Structures are given as structure tokens and as C-alpha cells.
Amino acid sequence: MNFEQGPIRPPSEAESLFVRLTRNCPWNKCLFCVIYKGKKFSRRPVEEIKKDILGLKEAEEKVWMYAFQQGKEEITREVLQLVYDHDPNLLQIAFWLFRGGKNVFLQDADCMILPPEELAEVISYIKEQFPTVERITTxxxxxSIARRTVEELKILKDAGLTRVHSGMESGFDPLLEFMSKGVTAEEHIKAGLMLKEAGLNLCEYILLGLGGRKYWREHAMDTAMVLSSIDPHYVRMRTLAARRGGPLQTYIDSGEFQVQNDDGLAMEERLLLQNFDGTGSIVSDHILNLLEEVQGKLPDDMEKMIGVVNSYLSLPTEERENFSLGRRLGLYRFLNDRNDPRLFRQVEEVKAGLKKQGKDLEEFVAEYMSNYI
Ligand code: SF4
Incomplete structure (x- = not known):
């Protein structure tokens, strides 16, 4: 194919078209992150990106040729099948068109590092080439955001940028420093408020478990404080998975960082929710989150969300263990899934097997989670 694509995008952008403006991460120092380790950051020249956009356009036109061959004026399942049979390389763009061709995600980890004029030029070019596009995010x-002025951010908004996904992770300064995040709580607030003032939609990502067992309270409280100061449109919950061999491993091995267990994660999440005063939405759309059903619109759904955490924490120990294991094994999605006798029994069998092998349940869960990305 005549265009380049990066490996990473937020789950909510799975159906978007990807345009790669930069390669990898310009910071690449966060202790908990292994995504771009060993990979060098680079900015792609605007002319090269425009060639990619033309390559995507060409791919789009080819998909439409398959549709026209079948006498279709839209991309149907039959067209997808035809593309799959004859030109599987076009499948991604065919699916994008099948879903309406509305969303574009700019890759990789930090397009906001680009000069605003360059970024705006690319965004305008995307809109010119793909008039169906309604939402462009990055x-x-x-x-990088805090270095800009609100006026510069408005240039991006006017060009067609709609949403910025930003990894806040925590609002607790000592933790941000320990994790080499390279930012402070004050900068998080400044950047978040600037984006909002520029009229951009903001999605902040929070990393539950980042404080380990030592700082879970401070992490929850200060993160809630920073989130309340910004009041982002979306807060997306994520959960730390300390990848084996990642930079955090040394601190885990030395005992300086103790990975939080599932009960601790639930208490941390409850404390954060109890202290967060916002009006946006909370989303928990990630397999690593213990309680996926903690989501809703604020302020109305806050009590319901805290109620979900309380429901988990008030379960008898045996049942909490069962849910934690079943969730981590991917057998459960929601708390109530453990009411399915077949699934419950399946998890109990695994639990009994682990106990027989003398394995500690918490350690097994932590080990299992460290294999997720
Ligand atoms: S968490 Fe984000 S900023 Fe930190 S290294 Fe990973 S991609 Fe880069």
C-alpha cells in the first residue's frame, strides 16, 4: 500500500482511518510504558504525509470501483466480501467506508508536538480529500499542548481537529516524577483548560494502580483534584499492567514498587470517583479494567458508578477472588457475569487448580495481566 501506518490508537478510534504524521513517541521515558521502547521518534515531512493521504484516497477509489462493479452506490457487506476475495490489502479502508468514512485518527503518540501551521495544513488536506470526514482526533x-497558545490551538480547531486524547495518568506530582512522566499536575491543568478554551474536545486517560500500594490514596485524591479543575469531556480509565522486562520491572524486583491488587484497585477507583466533581463522561473501555461497567455521564451517574465499585468490594472474599480471576482470564466482562453458574464453575475449577499447584492467586493475576499490552 502507498501509505504508512503506526501500530497504536485508542480503542475508541478502532474504526477510524489512520494517518501517520509522526513516528513513535518524542518523550519515550515513562517507566510504565513499553509501547515505543527502543524506537526512535521522527516527524514526517508534510509533503510525505500528503502523499500518504493521496495513497489512502487511491485506495478509497479502488474500493468504490468494486462497489460500482456490483452496481452499488454504498459499501455493503457484499462489497466487503469482494474486496476481501480480490484485494485484502484494501480491507481496512473498505471497512472504514462501510462505517461511513467519518473518523480519522492522527498517529503516533504526540502529534501536538508539530508546529500548529503544519498540523493544520495536514488536517485541512485530509478534509479536502475526504469530504465525508466529520471527526479528526489525535x-x-x-x-506539547502547554507549550502552545490558545490561539494556536484554535488554528487546529478551525482546520478541523475535533478531539485530543491525552495521557494524564495521574495528578499526583511525586508519582509523575517517579514515573518519569515529564509533566506536572499544574501543566496537566493548564494544557487541559487551554484545549477546552480553544473549543477542542478533551479525553483524559487515567492509570489506576499507578501509585502501587504505597501511593494509591494520594494518586486517587490528586488525580480527582486535577480532573475536577479541568472537567474534561471524557475521562477514560485504564489500569496499570507492569510488563515483564519493562522499565518498571527493576523497581518491582527491588520492592520499591508494589503492584496493586484488584481490591486495592477498586478502593482507589472509588476514592477517585468520590472526589471527582465533573460534568463529562467516564468510560472504562479496556480489558485491563477490573470493573468495565464503571461508566456514565456526570454528575447524574456518579452514584451508580460508585455503587458498582461498592458491589464488588462488599462481596465475600471467595466471590471477589472468583470475579477477579474470571475477569482477568477474560471469562467475565461484568460483575453479574459471575451469576452464570457455568462460568462461575469454570472459574472455580481454574482457582482450585491454581491452589493445588500452590500458586498465589494475586501473583497469578498480576503475572497474567503483565502479558497484556
Ligand atoms: S506513556 Fe505516552 S508519553 Fe509516556 S512514553 Fe508512552 S507514549 Fe510516550
Missing amino acids: YGRTK
Whole structure:
């Protein structure tokens, strides 16, 4: 194919068309992150990106040729099948068109590091080439956003940028420093408020478990404080998975960082929710989150969300263990899934097997989670 694509995008952008403006992460130092380790950051020249956009356009036109061959004026399942049979390389763009061709995600980890004029030029070019596009989003590091002025951010908004996904992770300064995040709580607030003032939609990502067992309270409280100061449109919950061999491993091995267990994660999440005063939405759309049903619109759904956490924490120990294991094994999605006798029995069998092998349940869960990305 005549265009380049990066490996990472937020789950909510799975159906978007990807346009790669930069390669990898310009910071690449966060202790908990292994995604771009060993990979060098680079900015792609605007002319090269425009060639990619033309390559995507060409791919789009080819998909439409398959549709016209079948006498279709829209991309149907039959067209997808035809593309799959004859030109599987076009499948991604065919699916994108099948879903309406509305969303574009700019890769990789921090397009906000680009000069605003360059970024705006690319965004305008995308809109010119793909008039069906309604939403263009990107990842943006707090530091890169905070370096801009509101006027510069407005240039991006006017060009067609709609949303910035930003990895806040925590609002607790000592933790941000320990994790080498390279930003402070104050910068998080400044960047978040600037984006909002520029009229951009903001999605902040929070990393539950980042404080380990030592700082879970401070992490929850200060993160809630920073989130309340910004009041982002979306807060997306994520959960730390300390990848084996990642930079955090040394601190785990030395005992300086103790990975939080599932009960601790639930208490941390409850404390954060109890202290967060916002009006946006909370989303928990990730397999690593213990309680996927903690989501809703604020302020109305806050009590319901806290109620979900309380329901988990008030279960008898045996049942909490069962849910934790079943969730981590991917057998359960929601708390109530453990009411399915077949699934419950399946999890109990695994639990009994682990106990027989003398394995500690918490350690097994932590080990299992460290294999997720
Ligand atoms: S800024 Fe984001 S992508 Fe870069 S190292 Fe940190 S967490 Fe990973």
C-alpha cells in the first residue's frame, strides 16, 4: 500500500482511518510504558504525509470501483466480501467506508508536538480529500499542548481537529516524577483548560494502580483534584499492567514498587470517583479494567458508578477472588457475569487448580495481566 501506518490508537478510534504524521513517541521515558521502547521518534515531512493521504484516497477509489462493479452506490457487506476475495490489502479502508468514512485518527503518540501551521495544513488536506470526514482526533502530550497558545490551538480547531486524547495518568506530582512522566499536575491543568478554551474536545486517560500500594490514596485524591479543575469531556480509565522486562520491572524486583491488587484497585477507583466533581463522561473501555461497567455521564451517574465499585468490594472474599480471576482470564466482562453458574464453575475449577499447584492467586493475576499490552 502507498501509505504508512503506526501500530497504536485508542480503542475508541478502532474504526477510524489512520494517518501517520509522526513516528513513535518524542518523550519515550515513562517507566510504565513499553509501547515505543527502543524506537526512535521522527516527524514526517508534510509533503510525505500528503502523499500518504493521496495513497489512502487511491485506495478509497479502488474500493468504490468494486462497489460500482456490483452496481452499488454504498459499501455493503457484499462489497466487503469482494474486496476481501480480490484485494485484502484494501480491507481496512473498505471497512472504514462501510462505517461511513467519518473518523480519522492522527498517529503516533504526540502529534501536538508539530508546529500548529503544519498540523493544520495536514488536517485541512485530509478534509479536502475526504469530504465525508466529520471527526479528526489525535494523541497529545500535556507538555506539547502547554507549550502552545490558545490561539494556536484554535488554528487546529478551525482546520478541523475535533478531539485530543491525552495521557494524564495521574495528578499526583511525586508519582509523575517517579514515573518519569515529564509533566506536572499544574501543566496537566493548564494544557487541559487551554484545549477546552480553544473549543477542542478533551479525553483524559487515567492509570489506576499507578501509585502501587504505597501511593494509591494520594494518586486517587490528586488525580480527582486535577480532573475536577479541568472537567474534561471524557475521562477514560485504564489500569496499570507492569510488563515483564519493562522499565518498571527493576523497581518491582527491588520492592520499591508494589503492584496493586484488584481490591486495592477498586478502593482507589472509588476514592477517585468520590472526589471527582465533573460534568463529562467516564468510560472504562479496556480489558485491563477490573470493573468495565464503571461508566456514565456526570454528575447524574456518579452514584451508580460508585455503587458498582461498592458491589464488588462488599462481596465475600471467595466471590471477589472468583470475579477477579474470571475477569482477568477474560471469562467475565461484568460483575453479574459471575451469576452464570457455568462460568462461575469454570472459574472455580481454574482457582482450585491454581491452589493445588500452590500458586498465589494475586501473583497469578498480576503475572497474567503483565502479558497484556
Ligand atoms: S508519553 Fe505516552 S507514549 Fe510516550 S512514553 Fe509516556 S506513556 Fe508512552
